[in-house]
Amino acid sequence: MPASHDSANEPHGNTAAHATRQFFYERFGLSDRLLERCLAEALGAGGEYADLYFEFVTASSLGLDESLVKSASQGISAGCGVRVVAGERTGYAYTDDLSAERLLRAARTAACIASGPAQQPVVGFREQQAPALYPVAGASADADVTAKLDLLLRADRAALGYDERVVQVRASYADELRRILVVGSDGSFAADTQPMARCNVFVIAKEGTNTTRGSSGGGGRVSMDFFLTEKTPEHFATEAARQAVLQLGAVAAPAGEMEVVLGPGGPGILLHEAVGHGLEADFNRKKTSAFAGLVGQLVASPKVTVVDNGVLPNRRGSLHVDDEGSPTQETVLIEKGVLKGYLSDKLSARLMGIADTGNGRRESYQHIPMPRMTNTYMLSGEDAPEDILRSVKRGLYAVNFGGGQVDITNGKFVFAASEAYLIEDGKITAPVKNATLIGNGPEALKYVSMVGNDLALDEGVGTCGKAGQSVPVGVGMPTIKLDKMTVGGTGN
Amino acid sequence: MPPTDARMQTTVGTDQDFVADLVNRAVRAGATDAEAIYAEGDEFETEVRLGQVETLKESGSRAVGLRVLIGQRSASTSSSDLSPDGIERLISGAISLARVTSEDPYAGLAEPTEFGSVPGDLQLFHEDVYSLPAAERIEYARRAEAAAMAADARITNSKGGSFEAATGRKIFANSRGFVGEYRTSYCSIAAQPIAQGSHGVMQRDYWFSHARSLAALDSPESVGREAARRALRRLDARKVKTQRVPVVFAPEIAPAILREVLHAVNGDAIYRNASFLCDKLGERIAGENITIVDDSTLPGRFGTRPFDGEGLPARRTLVLERGTLHNYLLNTYTARKLQLHSTGNASRGLAGAPGIGAGNFWLEPGTQSPAEILAGISNGLYVTELLGHGGNTVTGDYSSGASGLWIENGALAYPVEEITIAGNMQTMLLNVVAIGNDLIFYGSAACPTLCIEGMTIAGE
Known part of the structure; x- marks a missing residue:
């Protein structure tokens, strides 16, 4: 019986989503009929649910080093992943050849996870409607390459011009356009075109025998105009140069427990590591997270409210639909210190009897989706940032961070400060060298005693790794004070 | 099924x-x-x-x-x-x-x-x-x-x-x-x-x-x-006081320290002034007990390949010999920049210019058994896991989350966690006081049990 697309939606449908669907149908010869055949094949040995995830990605990057554009590359990647879910089990197969024969073969391979009578997919697709959070027309990927090169040359000039101690500049510009089509045996159907662009600058500064580094970067689901009007190459270049030069005068970071003030924006990586991962539903369904069973309990100071929000316009972690085709949303994780819920995908929502928060994400068609963060941040409080600093007798003020990591099971997490200062008698004094901060997720946020009124989101640089899969994410935070946290320096 | x-x-x-x-x-x-x-x-x-x-x-x-x-x-x-x-x-x-x-x-x-x-x-x-x-x-x-x-x-x-x-x-x-x-x-x-x-x-x-x-x-x-x-041995772990004691790296985690050296001898970092080992060829940069080798010809290993990402044959390169830096790891481009010869270490993905990758990269074993190393320590840290990304290749500064076991009177006493270890690679390489005889390749990099003095442990 021929499949029917739910035509009621089409005339009013999101035109970008519609264009993405047409792209896949025309370029790869897909049809509703073929998709239904694949889903039927996938459920041929039983199972409750199957889906097909088509992906077509074009990516490009340019690299400048020693004032020369030394590298330029472009890539195309296309494929389809077929998933079959039977109880708690998942079968998965993918193919980079989108012919009907290979799609059906992948569906048969994934079907091996189940062992029962064949199930029938729902007939007729319901196309997911989505708001417009990011541009499709005028995406950075379509912009002229010489315009992108100009961004790098501008970054180079700005960094070298910042200070004569800047001896080396590297800059890169990378963008991609990712088209996805997700079709489920429950009749779900979603298409999306997701742009991403990013500019990075790395600087080396030298004075005598002392050499230091600084880096900065940012972007999001934006068009190239973003780098001409909102965050210019000069912005990133001077920021990277400023950090490198600052480090020339850095003293040893202190060691041990102390009061720590985190600046607004990027330091929100604290939330990503301390609570975000621990609240992903898969770890809680399996009770392998330090946060398992703590819903309704106090896991942070009453001043702390943390959300994950996939529907912020243009942000790096934002998505119209997740990689299971479900709409993204704003999800409250911690409200006034009380744990409210988890970040879920279809599988964990069904097995745990909770709502799907639209956090099912995957790195590519070669990967099985799982619960992941989007943009995770703490809401503003009442305190003025200067009052927060003034309240600290002796402590650390950290404003920029590199990476972090967490052990989900015991809750221990680290994040590495790349720009931090000593606070002495309420005043910011000497810059300190790079240091790792360490804490315990379910406890750390209980020591938050002040929350600033200056919520900011990061510049758009985060990439989160979990089980070998990388996805872009955002973080954010107002200035906060933690009454104690362990700082991993070498000083006193 | x-x-x-x-x-x-x-x-x-x-x-x-x-x-x-x-x-x-x-x-x-x-x-x-x-x-x-x-x-x-x-x-x-x-x-x-x-x-x-x-x-x-x-x-x-x-x-x-x-x-x-x-x-x-x-x-x-x-x-x-x-x-x-x-x-x-x-x-x-x-x-x-x-x-x-x-x-x-x-x-x-x-x-x-x-x-x-x-x-x-x-x-x-x-x-x-x-x-x-x-x-x-x-x-x-x-x-x-x-x-x-x-x-x-x-x-x-x-x-x-x-x-x-x-x-x-x-x-x-x-x-x-x-x-x-x-x-x-x-x-x-x-x-x-x-x-x-x-x-x-x-x-x-x-x-x-x-x-x-x-x-x-x-x-x-x-x-x-x-x-x-x-x-099981991690159960009921404690946090310890901030202090400076000998730190022993178990052989499954010690390659993380060795990788800090690997990043620092990468030709890309060298020509960009982005390594604490810039301009150090021929100099003593580590204790006499430290010899580090890169060899991509060993049969069956994960760092082995017949030729590198530019078609140069795999080979053995002595990186450090008894504390003296002999070679950086180079591809054709970085060798030309530095007026040296490629060491056959070009790596390559599908896209982009060749990068630099090690073959099998190891620190030569010493003579002491791990138990003998522990026996000489009255108070120290035995690291079994690192959390975070550790080092700054430009300055050599190193700071990482750690967990492991506390060493008391020459033996492993109790588990510890939520601490950091920190130092600078330039002094850490001079302060390796013991190297185990237990070289085991868990991956392409291998490092025996290593005891380093002078690192700071931050805890309570």
């Missing part, structure tokens, strides 16, 4: 001629030089949790990458679309992209006289990784987890047991006459049990065995038991 042995056949019709032809077509289209890589792979993965199959994944993929030079300008393209149209776009894209890049006087392929490949069978490919029927592969994963769960009543939960197998094939050709290819295989067993302590606090740990041949894997049972032992 029906068998899923039928692997994707992705190799049909693609061989060295295809890749060499791609290079020739790029030259005909206007490139003065070109190089191309073709990569294909199959993977199988299964995870079993609490005795039940959780995931079963099986697939293959292939892609091709092209890098062209027009004079001293270069660019690259990659694609999974190997159709005639796709290849046409790959070539025209690379040519037009190269025209917009800068002239770099150091850009270019290696000289034909440098090309070569290690002869003979390097034992990188073993058919047996796919020899098991699917049901038995699942059984490997199940047995590893079951052994962990059965080890102790305090093992109460699990993140699962797994079995993976993979094969890959790489073909590389360039316009100066090099064509070569090799296959690799991989298989692994792992277990991740969770132990529960007296106050309900959970600790997970992990153990694994991986090899290029199924026959070389440890038994699933030994993997599971070791994973359980590691999780």
